Amino acid sequence: MTDIRSILDKLYDSHELTREEIICLLENRTSEIQSELAEHASKIAREHYGNKVFVRGLIEFTNYCRNDCYYCGIRCSNRNADRYRLTKEEITECASYGYDLGFRTIVLQGGEDAYYKDDMIVDIIKSIKNEHPDVAVTLSIGEKSYESYKAFYDAGADRYLLRHETADFAHYGKLHPANLSPENRQQCLYNLKKIGFQTGAGFMVGSPYQTNENIADDLLFLKKLDPEMIGIGPFIPHQDTQFKDMKAGGLDLTLYLLSIIRLMLPTVLLPATTALGTINPRGRELGILAGANVVMPNLSPVGVRKKYALYDNKICTGEEAAECMNCLKNRIGSIGYEIVTDRGDNIKFKRAL
Numbered sequence: 353m354t355d356i357r358s359i360l361d362k363l364y365d366s367h368e369l370t371r372e373e374i375i376c377l378l379e380n381r382t383s384e385i386q387s388e389l390a391e392h393a394s395k396i397a398r399e400h401y402g403n404k405v406f407v408r409g410l411i412e413f414t415n416y417c418r419n420d421c422y423y424c425g426i427r428c429s430n431r432n433a434d435r436y437r438l439t440k441e442e443i444t445e446c447a448s449y450g451y452d453l454g455f456r457t458i459v460l461q462g463g464e465d466a467y468y469k470d471d472m473i474v475d476i477i478k479s480i481k482n483e484h485p486d487v488a489v490t491l492s493i494g495e496k497s498y499e500s501y502k503a504f505y506d507a508g509a510d511r512y513l514l515r516h517e518t519a520d521f522a523h524y525g526k527l528h529p530a531n532l533s534p535e536n537r538q539q540c541l542y543n544l545k546k547i548g549f550q551t552g553a554g555f556m557v558g559s560p561y562q563t564n565e566n567i568a569d570d571l572l573f574l575k576k577l578d579p580e581m582i583g584i585g586p587f588i589p590h591q592d593t594q595f596k597d598m599k600a601g602g603l604d605l606t607l608y609l610l611s612i613i614r615l616m617l618p619t620v621l622l623p624a625t626t627a628l629g630t631i632n633p634r635g636r637e638l639g640i641l642a643g644a645n646v647v648m649p650n651l652s653p654v655g656v657r658k659k660y661a662l663y664d665n666k667i668c669t670g671e672e673a674a675e676c677m678n679c680l681k682n683r684i685g686s687i688g689y690e691i692v693t694d695r696g697d698n699i700k701f702k703r704a705l
């Protein structure tokens with residue numbers, strides 16, 4: 353279709369798409385267009401980052417959460433969740449173990465758990481940064497006040513992941529209870545950027561009730577926010593949620609969107625997520641070939657891994673981190689890429705440092 357041809361060429365040249373053009377690409381998705389997009393997207397990723405894939409060691413330090421997001425397995429109303437918290441010592445030991453394995457980014461992720469007061473988070477950040485000054489610390493602990501974010505930044509945290517989840521406010525309301533507001537979540541993202549964090553936003557692919565229009569608005573929101581990192585992965589149902597019988601997001605649509613995102617925001621740090629590896633055994637490799645350039649293996653103690661269940665059948669919950677790292681090195685090597693020991697900052701951001 354000539355229409356599609358001109359949209360693709362415009363995307364390659366200008367890295368811009370209108371809402372109508374995105375919807376057109378989504379409505380007319382074919383395997384030919386998908387392969388072409390993946391080729392262009394992986395090429396542009398290689399132009400900026402070579403064949404390097406950055407690793408982030410993910411420490412899931414608490415599955416207590418005060419929120420009740422309808423899709424999430426650790427939502428507060430899930431009585432079946434077996435709750436745990438890691439101590440400061442357990443977290444810093446995990447980080448040091450990760451350091452020895454070659455990780456230079458540690459991601460601390462958790463539910464919104466009021467047990468960890470700002471002072472504790474500050475203390476944990478400072479301990480990791482003191483012990484390993486060359487490590488980037490990324491936080492993913494939800495919505496906090498400007499002052500809290502500032503305190504974390506001043507303590508040395510480098511990056512913050514907070515998916516916007518969906519840019520459409522009505523859709524947001526179908527995925528979250530009324531006490532959670534998309535305005536506040538987006539404001540948090542602007543606050544994080546203002547403070548100076550390398551900031552990550554993103555959404556689930558194929559979340560319940562998601563339309564092509566919603567996806568178009570998500571991509572336009574991301575383009576406007578211009579974050580350093582973008583996390584997208586398929587929605588996967590969790591048995592203890594009201595969405596347990598909903599369909600998981602698709603592999604091909606996720607790969608298609610990874611390619612479009614890479615082309616719209618050429619230097620963005622874009623993980624091939626664990627959720628993508630969960631819906632397909634080669635999901636993460638295919639994600640890299642579609643334009644992703646980050647993987648985030650699990651560094652949490654094996655004993656708690658199964659408990660951090662946002663969705664069913666999550667992969668890599670049985671292996672030690674060292675085994676995960678080896679497995680990933682082989683997987684990434686098999687497609688001609690290389691896992692590197694590097695902080696892996698966004699090159700645009702690095703220049704500004």
Ligand code: SAH
Pocket residue numbers: 423424425461462463464492493494495513514515517555556585586587588589590627662663
């Ligand atoms: N509490 C933190 C971390 C959330 S977990 C925060 O609020 O940011 C990280 C991400 O996992 C979420 O942002 C969400 O997009 C994703 N997630 C949650 N449940 C999921 C599910 N059932 N399937 C796929 N991804 C899910």
